[in-house]
Amino acid sequence: MTVGGWSAPETDVMANVGEALDGDRAVLATVVAVEGSAYRRPGAKMVIGDGDGVGAVTAGCLEDEIVALAREVLDCGQPRVERFDLTAGDDVWGLGVGCNGVIDVLLEPLAESYRPVVEAYQSGKDTVVLTVVDGDGTPVERGDRTVVFPAESGASGPCLQDTDWPDELLTALEGPTNRLLSADASDTVSVRYEGDDIDIFVDCVTAPPELVVFGSGRDVAPVARSASEVGFRVTVVTFRGGAATADRFPAADRVVSTSPADLRDVVSFDAETYAVLMTHNFVDDRIALTEVLDAPTEYVGLLGPRKRFEELRSALAEDGHHLTDDELDRVYTPVGLDLGGGTPLHVAQSIVAEVTAVHHDRSPNHLTERAGPIHSRSPVGVEPSEFE
Template identity: 60%
Template sequence: MTTGDWSAPETEVLDAIVSGITNQQAVLATVVAVEGSAYRRPGAKMVIADDTGIGAVTAGCLEDEVLALTEQVLADGAHIERFDLTGTNDVWGLGVGCNGVVDILLEPLTVEYRPVAHAHEVAEDIAVLTVLDGERSDVEQGDHAFAHPTGAADYRGLSFETPTTDWPDELISTLTKPTAEMLAADASDSITVNWEGKTAEIFVDSIHAPPELVVFGSGHDVVPVVELAKQVGFSVTVVTFRGAADNKRFSAADRVITTSPAELHESLAFDTNTYAVVMSHNFVDDRLTLEELLATPVEYVGMVGSRERFREMQDAFAAEGHRFSASERDRIYTPAGLDLGGGTPFHIAQSIVTEITAIHHGRDPQHLTDQTGPIHARSTVTQSVDDD
């Protein structure tokens, strides 16, 4: 597989699931367990269709071996493949040390996966529950349930869907709390469930809707922001005003919308998974956009520009009798971005996109080397490495 496919952002892997379902000859590979350190964590996915893999399940160690299993999986159905690399001698190897034990769930990507495709299309979170071991129960390896959050943002309400096999009510009821907790933590891992004297090992895979980035602007400088945000998994909308933009410029974006600040809410829904960057470079447009954004639940509004410019904007708001509340001010980041230095278009875009990435993941963007304690315990950063 090419590096571009291997390093495909999560949005592209989800897109590949959507198209793989209709393809009917596609296979989904999901990491369900790792022993030892690993480049990717449980929940990492690769979609294989037309002899091509999209996404990474390891640092490049196993992708070709997984590809080679496609025919077998399509013929025989789901199974878990254990790759034990603890004895690998990498001295003359592939150049990427591959160690530890990785369990990968391989399954044909069937219509059963439609709930995941639907959740992706409507930008909702979902948990996929897969039976890894059901021998001492009445569910079977490979059986799926899908859990949808119903309303509350804290996942307290979940609706379960079992498209092809019935799951006992008692099992579903036992699964509700751990599934909600794992969705809340955006975690994927296997759990052991006991009900009515039965026991099963079930993989709970949280699939959060990709974060949305809405960029207000139409200049050249919008483009590097779009490109970098797409690479790190944002779904990106560019909003231009007055129809003046050369929309071909933004081909990397998922959507380009031409509207006016006053009509924003007609074209776009903003929630707490939405991040906004305001860079129209037009003072009036930026001010009106800010006003509209503060009326939504969006928690990040990056205002590109100098502190002096923002002071002028605050004055303009004050002249209309609007003083920012503390909670409004907390949502406005100006100047947008982390202090990384450099003045080129990509430096500015890097500064902004990394700030949003850190905020989305709830991180303080300090040097990892200055922190103590294991990375994985705190996070999903997966820089631990398969060693020899």
């Protein structure tokens, strides 16, 4: 199992799930419901094999217990839902831990039913995983699973894989599944089927966004490393072939070299692709900016002072390319959040923090000034007591 530990990004967790499917037995632990506040929200995962596991379902408060429970699940071969009451009270879980909520965790032996999820994730496709957490007395049992692929733009409803789940059950799930997809959330929903309630965890598994960093300077590697650590797939594009080596940018998933005018021949851009130009070359930036703005990416970060961008903008105008308001709205320059600090690591932190905020549609502010919960809440769900 790949080294990652509890602080591993989701990309590492999913990679370990794939390795476990191809190798030794393992257990997948997933937060399926939260009442109150908790460090992680529904959908948080941890995979436990021979070691201490990779990923986290809390801030480390319960991981040792999860590992112990995983051993029991492996021994009996049956999935189980475990409740942890972290609210203040007499319960042992309320003593000294940092959360103040009730967390339900599904622990299940990893099986082939999860392989389509891993394969879709690795190929950049989103999925919705439907897993039964309570189906006693119904045609489905705890741990039964099917996979949903979100509909293409313009289509209605999710697209289901071949499944032996009853059509009526899938129809009942369509509404809450679409609401969770719209909210980019995961949660357990309760649906009525043939007079019985079935609790099903609807897990919206979003493929990792891609960050494309243009440049070959020493300041590129910290950006690639920081972005990788928070779950981006990172492509480094250099315009100098001698610098396009994996050893130079070890955290990048891919390193390619091309000319600025041909970059879209080697990189595919969509709305989930984010671009940062840090070539330190005025001509390269000018050509690359034009190419990237012609693509559908919604974020283009440009390193350098505002005056440099105005000079670049004037040069583009002389070439006949007058930046539109829409294009200007997509360009972030000077790139990054105002965090202070001037070292390459500070700059990388600033850039990746901004890209992360844009990806999650957030306006960066101090959390102490944020009204309401830190994490968005699910638009659907069941009370945790319904699992009992």
